[in-house]
Amino acid sequence: MAQPIKLYVHVFGPNPWKVAIILEELGVRYDTISMDYADLKKEPFESLNPNCRVPAIEDPNTGIVLFESGAIVEYLVEIWLHFQMSGQGPYFGQSIHFQRFHPNNHEPIQLPTAIERYKNEGKRVVGVIDKHLKKHGTGYVVGDKLTYADLAFVPWNVLLSDVMGEDFDPKVEAPDFAAWHDNMAERPSVKRAYKKKQTLVDDFMKSEKSI
Template identity: 40%
Template sequence: MQPIKVYNGPHGQGPNPWKVFIVLEELGLPYDIVWIPYREIKFEPYTNLNPNGRLPTMIDPNKNVTLWESGAIINYIIATYDTELKLTYRDDRLEDKWLLQSWLMFQMSAQGPMFGQKMWFTHLHIEQNLQTAIDRYGNEVKRIIGVLNDALGKQRKKKLSLSTTTDDDPVWLVGDKCTYADLAFAPWNTLLGTLFPGGTLDIKTEFPEFHRWSSNVARRPATRKVLEYREECIRTMKDTGEQVVERQADAAKMPTYEPSIGVGDS
């Protein structure tokens, strides 16, 4: 099998391409990262691949398929290559199979956009300390985490009522195993320290089920490998994200990132 190519922008802080890399790594599929400076993603030839001029874009030379939008790419990889159902369910668990889509769409429509807006107004917006926007998106981030926390709490109660499992065992968003739905949240979850600098959000105390789940996802060997490589890229590569700030009139400067949450923990 030829490696699947996925475009990413150095130094790799942007979370969305890493969602795809995590799924590929969890399935043991070969892939190559195609590094492209941010200044090039709004112009041809890249926009011939991705008309939206964003990251990631995937090229699968094995099937002659080119796709953009991380959710669409994840769905393609699962449908095409997860023949052993490592990260999904079969049709005899039809509700679980499709409920994974609800959580993936929630990640795409809620977590990504709202976490991104909190990042923007906390760190990048030219009008610093625009507190109404910071508070609005901070509350949205907490609401989204709360949705996950409550759903995971219900999963734990359900699991405890049906089996002899202990309260320390991991629970997942759907069913009895970690799936692509859980994995899709991982890269954005690691940024919560940057979204709430100075320890202004105590995740472990305020959202204990979310904290346990996020930690369990991040310590999976394949996911951990990808997240740690991401940290290495952030540490060693030039950040071409500065090119985004340079061309946007409402941007001030790139943020100073806090250490990624859950990466490198035992």
């Protein structure tokens, strides 16, 4: 289970409670640390926030310290979204590229070292998510409710067998990851989106055959 985030507040200041509301909505555990105005311009708080204002947070799970309510709210929701964009998407995409489309999809040339590298990176990404889900214990990457951070992983996770190959079984090697993805894939919104996608794929394949 993740350790609670430390949220520094002042009892009458409105901005810290913006963060508290988001934490409550997400179901993220946190401890409130009420500060006197006089202590905001002293150590140790000044090292947390050189601007000497609340809110500020310390996340013991990541070592991240942040101030400014907008930055904190963005961090709480988007840290996993950024991981999807900088980790999962690029590594999964490169794995598929070097297996199927390098230098083009008509005459692909196998580069074993590149394929191995990106398969390993894909496996590492899956492992990071699996470990986090296991430790977090809620079935979601942020808090105890679905956020768009969870859903952003779906389109590449759907292609996992293409990324890793058929010999990689996520239910065995990353069971929490596999359960999380299966839960996302069963959501009505995901099914509706992929139904539309399949219609477009079918239309495209028909047009290709007619050429």
